[in-house]
Amino acid sequence: MLYGAQVQTSKRSFSRFDFLKSSVLNFQTFFTAQETRLHKRVILGAGLLIGAVILWPTNKELLPQRIPIDLDIESLVAQLTPATPMTNIISRADFNHEITSGDTLSGLFVQASVDQQTMYRVLEADLNVLALDTLKPGNLIKFWLDDQGELTKLELYFSAARQVVFTRFDDGSFNVDEINVEGIWRNRNLSGEIQGSFYLSAKRTGLSAAEIQRIETLLKEKLNFARDLRAGDRFSVLMNDQFIDGSSTGASDILGVTIHRGRSDITAFQNSDGNYYDDQGRSLSRAFQRIPLQSNYRISSRFNRHRHHPVTGRTSPHNGTDFATPIGTKVVAPGDGIVSLVTDHRFAGKYVVIEHGNNYRTRYLHLSKSLVHKGQRVSRGQVIALSGNTGRITGPHLHYEFHVNGRPVDPMKANIPMASKLSKKQMSEFEQLVKVRKMMMGQA
Template structure:
């Protein structure tokens, strides 16, 4: 054997050993695979008598739950925790509309604070309301509606005055608000309320079905002709036609005394509401004293006239001026222009100190920017009575008195409007008035059941 053969023999042996080892491994692996295949082939399929493997069901449930729960963003976050930390979650926004019903004791500032609406925005609303004062007195049961945008910014505030009337404050591009009135069609029906005096007229009127306000109104209408405390006797009769405003089939809550007849022995005392909004007797003579045209003892210069399309002198925006501004010096005596009842006394950020007075019929007056108020809410006042001193409160350009006159629910020019300033109905209206009186007397004299309803035209509330 050569030296070369001696060197290659061990190599050949090593190579042969490696080949044999590989063959053995292949045979071993093939044998195990065959055994597994046989085992799987012999495993019975699940059926009624052979339930499926619990572990398989568990695996199936786990896969299903995971498929529902896992979202693509969650998967990304799982692979990259930084994404989970930095991805902002959008907070749930407020409803686009929110309704709130006023409760006893509520204040506008608290209602806004509870909704994280700033005081600045509230003052913008009050600025838009300065000529109307709709937000000054919120009665329990009144509904407010807040309309927001996607970023929780108030875009509109709606105030439901009654079923027929709504006031909205709509936001402009510059952040200010503008006031709008929305009114549905209304009509009036007349209801007969008969009664008999037993005790006081006040108690008897309430028992018959009149409201407290209506009883007081009748007492003041006839007080110059009849002493209610001394003259009335048990058994005296009265008949009242009460007008009630309706929108469709729904009452709005507004009412008025259309006519009243009070029988005291052989004498009858009567009052009838005329088209001009004032009360007269059956002959057309005024029941209440006529109105004064001016709320001051002398005629001051008009510094700003009545104008529904006026541009505001400070903001420059279109802003109706629902009254007249009189250039009164500080402390000028302000008088009530007619008999009536003080309905509101307040202090507004823009209107300043003010007084509202409800007069007989469908008339109201308002006095703004006062330095001192001399009357209280609910107080009866006479024509020409001193009620306040003029001033410079609220937002003004200087001392003055802002005076408003409202007829049938609408502001009119107090210096030029056709308001009752005489003691007798106008001659050109007398025939129509007497025809109205004849119809109403017939209704009140007819023996009908209480609360009989008569259709009426589109009259106006007091």
């Protein structure tokens, strides 16, 4: 078990104008207590008291600039970059701010005239999403206050495709809703000829720098882009781009790449499982190991999107798997990647985030020590941290999250690349997919 504030989710979908699909995750916060309804008032009262003590700021904490927002992560995988102009957004928020480099969370709360205890309540609700730590310059933060000047709603606007909204409950705690708008996805086919570097040649077809970098990362085991290409070699790329209300969100997915080099082709196709393979069904990602530990530990809490709290009746997700690791247990990277964040959170404790490319991300909470720094390359099996009991937590454990395309999935069940080649049965389906994609790329 877990931290005092457990969080559960329920997921629903609705459609907007028949073509916009949104999935909304509802998160709610509460104290973990297993007691019956009879004890509800007592527990809530005690919880609030304890909460008040925990949340009471010390003199040191009253200083602004205490919680820096990490502002310069430029993730290496597909990201939702805000491409729609922010000025078009209608807002009646009482305080509305576009994040700039150097902003801090506590500074923003001071500017919005919201006290620090309320900020901690928001941070508590954010525990299992950790959205506040991902704000970047250009994102918006909006505060709504009531007549008494109390915060009633806080919105983080990352892009037209993603917003995170905190709303106050009667008891003063906050609910968090993660809004992911699916929009519609359209194919974009690009092809060109190598003249100069791959980067410049790809740029001429209209691919962005980030997209080119993703292609190079995807094929780095197959091709040395600096050495192996000759003038006149041809390439094609099939992209899939996200649109909301007719505007591009900047999010895109690579569906297929082929590079015709002399007599041999180098290929990459995204399979229906989300993983990339060459046209022979060989995996382009090095396999992941299932757990980020060197030996097996008891699972003390499983991934659960719909965890139900017996006292509050609210649902709230457990977005990861908890391993009952003693303090100081070595935590290893389950796959190759780049460290995108090492930070300290009042409730999540010391934590590390790794981007693995191909839309995978992993997160490790409540660590006693990080052994890596932001921007560092790590390889599968490398020790990255020591587990611990930091943050608000009832006992030492490792909370491990696995995200695919920005959303948490069950790390113990997710379809992550574990094998280097597709099975015979998977291969026959994949061959069909490759055939269709090649046709779309004009290579039938």
